[in-house]
Amino acid sequence: MPDERAIGLQPYLTLALRHRIGSLHLDVAFELTQPWTILFGPSGSGKTTILRAIAGLLTPQSGRIVTRQNTETLTLLNSETGENVPTRLRRTPLAPQAPSLFPHLTVLQNLEYGGRRDPHMDTIFGIVGMLHKLPAQLSGGEAQRVSLARAAAATAPRLLLLDEPFTGLDLPLRSALIGHLLDWQQQTGVPILSVTHDVAEAFQLGAEVVQLEDGRLVAQGPVAEVLRTERDRLLTQLNP
Amino acid sequence: MDLQALWLTLRLALTTTALLLLIAIPVAWWIASGNGALRALVQTAVALPLVLPPTVLGYYLLVLLGPLTAPGRALTRILGHPLAFSFEGLLVGSVLYSLPFAVQPLVAGFRTVPRNLLETAATLGASPYRVFRTITLPLAVPSLVTAAVLAFTHTVGEFGVVLMLGGNIPGATRTLSIVLYDQVQDFNYAAADRTAALLLVFSIVALVPLYLRRPNDPRSVIA
Numbered sequence: 290m291p292d293e294r295a296i297g298l299q300p301y302l303t304l305a306l307r308h309r310i311g312s313l314h315l316d317v318a319f320e321l322t323q324p325w326t327i328l329f330g331p332s333g334s335g336k337t338t339i340l341r342a343i344a345g346l347l348t349p350q351s352g353r354i355v356t357r358q359n360t361e362t363l364t365l366l367n368s369e370t371g372e373n374v375p376t377r378l379r380r381t382p383l384a385p386q387a388p389s390l391f392p393h394l395t396v397l398q399n400l401e402y403g404g405r406r407d408p409h410m411d412t413i414f415g416i417v418g419m420l421h422k423l424p425a426q427l428s429g430g431e432a433q434r435v436s437l438a439r440a441a442a443a444t445a446p447r448l449l450l451l452d453e454p455f456t457g458l459d460l461p462l463r464s465a466l467i468g469h470l471l472d473w474q475q476q477t478g479v480p481i482l483s484v485t486h487d488v489a490e491a492f493q494l495g496a497e498v499v500q501l502e503d504g505r506l507v508a509q510g511p512v513a514e515v516l517r518t519e520r521d522r523l524l525t526q527l528n529p
Numbered sequence: 530m531d532l533q534a535l536w537l538t539l540r541l542a543l544t545t546t547a548l549l550l551l552i553a554i555p556v557a558w559w560i561a562s563g564n565g566a567l568r569a570l571v572q573t574a575v576a577l578p579l580v581l582p583p584t585v586l587g588y589y590l591l592v593l594l595g596p597l598t599a600p601g602r603a604l605t606r607i608l609g610h611p612l613a614f615s616f617e618g619l620l621v622g623s624v625l626y627s628l629p630f631a632v633q634p635l636v637a638g639f640r641t642v643p644r645n646l647l648e649t650a651a652t653l654g655a656s657p658y659r660v661f662r663t664i665t666l667p668l669a670v671p672s673l674v675t676a677a678v679l680a681f682t683h684t685v686g687e688f689g690v691v692l693m694l695g696g697n698i699p700g701a702t703r704t705l706s707i708v709l710y711d712q713v714q715d716f717n718y719a720a721a722d723r724t725a726a727l728l729l730v731f732s733i734v735a736l737v738p739l740y741l742r743r744p745n746d747p748r749s750v751i752a
Contacts (some may be wrong), residue, residue, distance in 0.1 A: 344652050376651040383652040389645045393667045402663075403653030443653050450652075 301357050301480050302448060306342055308349035314452065315349070315504040323497035324474060325481045329488075329516065330501035336484040338385075339501075340450045342366070344383045345376035356381075356447050363447075381448040382443035388436035390424035396435050397421060404444035414438035414469045421435070430462045437466060441473050451483035455490055467494060488519045531708050535727070540580040541616070542684040545623040549631040549680045550673070552624070559636030559662060572636075576629045583626060587693025590622050594694075619695040619702050623684045630679040638672020639665055674738050682735045685728065 300320035308315040315335040328336040341347040343354055345365065354366040365374045365381075382403060390399050397420040400406045411417045414434050424432055433454065440449055451470075455463040474481060485491055491498055491512050498515040500508040508515045555577065560568050578586055594612040595601045604612045612618040641663050650660045666673075688706040689725040695702030697711070703727055 319692075344648075346648050346652070376648075377654050379655055380654070381652065382654075383649065385645055385649060387645065389643075389649045391646060391650070391664060402650065402655070441654070 298529045299357060302343070302482070303357075304343070304353070304356045306339065306346070306352035306354075308338060308342070308347075308352070310338065315339070317501065317504065317506045319499055319506055319509055321480065321482065321499075322414075323480075324478075325483070325494060325496040326473075326489050327494060327496050327498045327512070328482065328484045328501060329486065329491055329498050333487055333503075334369070334501040335504040336486075336501060337452055340383060340482070340484060341451050343379075344381050344450055345374060345379050346383070347413060348373060351400050351497075358447050380443070380447045380452055381443055382440040382446050383452065384436045384440040384454055386453040388424070388429075388432040388457060390427075390432055390439070392424050395421050395423055397428070397434055399424070399435060400439050400442050403439060404442050406442050408451055410438060410442060410473065413472050414441075415465065430458055433458060434466060434469070437470065441470070444480050449479055449481045451481060453484050453486075455485070455487075463490070464493070491516055492520065508519070531703075531705070531724070533700050534703050534705050534708045537616070537700065537703065538685055541619060541623060541704060542681045544620060545627060545684045546631075546677050546680045548620070548624050548731035549627055550677060552665075553628065553635055553676060553680075554673075557632050558665070561639035575632045578626050578646070579629045583687065583689025584693050586626055587622060587690040590618075590625070590690070590694050594618055594621065597670045613694060614696045614698060616695075616700060616701050619691060619704075622690045622694040623687060626687060626690045627680045627683045627699055630683050631676040634672045634675040634679065635669065638669035638675075642668045678735050678739055682732050685731050685735075724742075 300322050302321040304320070305318035306315055306513060313317060313333060313335055315338055317335065317339065328339060330336055338347060342349050342352065343365070348366070349368070352366055353364070353368070355362060355364050357363075363374070364370075364372050365379055366372060390396075391402065392417040394402070397406070399508075400411075400420075410422070411420065414433055414437065416431070416438055419427060419431055419435070427435065437451070437454055440446075445509070458466070470481065473479075483494075495512055497512065498508070498512045499506060500515050560572055570620070577634075591613050592598065593600060594604060596605065596611060601612065608615075608617065612621065615674075646664055646668075647660050650664050651657075655663070686706060687704070688710065691702065691704055691707060692710075695704075697703050697707050705724055707727065709721055709724040712718075712724060
């Protein structure tokens with residue numbers, strides 16, 4: 290894990306949300322202090338809804354989202370006062386589950402869409418050889434790497450949001466991408482909030498976990514504590 | 530060959546197409562970017578020329594732009610001549626008559642641009658205008674071509690509105706369609722053959738861009 294001094298133990302995100310969408314009744318409140326936090330839970334537990342609310346792509350029925358960066362505190366959303374910072378000003382780039390690369394732009398143009406590209410990052414994410422290709426010419430894994438690198442290249446992000454960034458990728462590629470992101474975080478000190486429903490992935494990251502179920506927070510803490518039962522259950526299934 | 534009518538028809542169709550794209554792009558974007566009663570109302574108004582007989586549209590414009598109404602008198606003062614029975618009047622009629630042919634393909638095109646791309650662009654700091662200019666519009670180029678071709682060909686072939694609003698003034702309002710009509714009325718079928726063939730060639734040439742898209746156009750691969 291990266292040096293935690295880069296981010297500090299002051300909460301960089303304070304969030305309280307209530308939102309009803311379809312059968313989901315989301316009602317959560319938590320603070321994030323660790324460099325990499327995982328929102329963990331089954332499908333439909335509200336993970337993506339939380340990411341979208343932080344990014345400003347969804348306005349919850351009620352809630353409050355506050356970010357802190359160094360000494361700067363910014364309220365992104367406060368349903369009581371009516372504050373609601375537009376998505377483009379939040380500086381919370383989101384890498385969605387499907388890579389969502391702009392199909393008419395080259396990899397280089399995609400990377401530069403959200404800010405100034407640091408060529409060193411191309412090496413970190415292993416995309417140097419594909420800068421002049423179009424997204425249609427990339428494999429699924431390559432597109433995923435570009436998507437992550439593009440989110441990471443956004444101008445001065447407060448928080449990087451990753452929605453199931455490693456889904457569908459084989460283990461070596463997933464490990465490589467996690468390594469790329471950790472290297473990037475080491476250099477930038479930007480906290481990461483990612484979503485997964487995969488216990489193995491959560492353990493691989495070794496990060497802080499916020500566990501959700503049916504729109505409620507059921508636990509928060511180090512992965513080894515929060516997901517121990519889940520891991521033991523999986524191990525029992527593998528070695529009955 | 531009536532070269533004057535040919536030039537007038539080309540000038541009318543090209544100017545109408547250019548004006549229509551200028552008007553239709555923002556209107557279509559606005560319609561495509563939401564729902565609601567006002568958008569439905571505007572869309573209905575835009576679609577009206579599809580079902581309205583061209584002569585009815587021409588008649589209303591003739592009355593509205595004529596000396597009996599305040600807008601008609603104001604336009605006459607500004608232009609120095611009545612809008613009806615002039616090239617400018619024909620232009621107004623053509624733009625209104627072909628409006629749905631430009632707006633509707635664009636609305637459909639803008640709506641097919643995946644929402645996740647627009648959202649991703651916004652999370653990367655792009656303003657709504659930048660998202661439109663750099664993502665929506667380039668990905669809707671095929672619809673833009675369709676809109677332009679339909680607006681152009683529709684204007685070239687327009688007859689009812691032209692006759693009602695513009696009359697048959699050589700050099701000002703006498704288009705190829707009117708020439709063809711006159712030639713048939715005069716039993717001059719040899720000349721009518723040539724004019725009809727020319728209009729046919731126009732239509733075929735205008736359709737070529739619609740079907741000449743590269744099969745590997747990245748815009749057709751929306752990831």
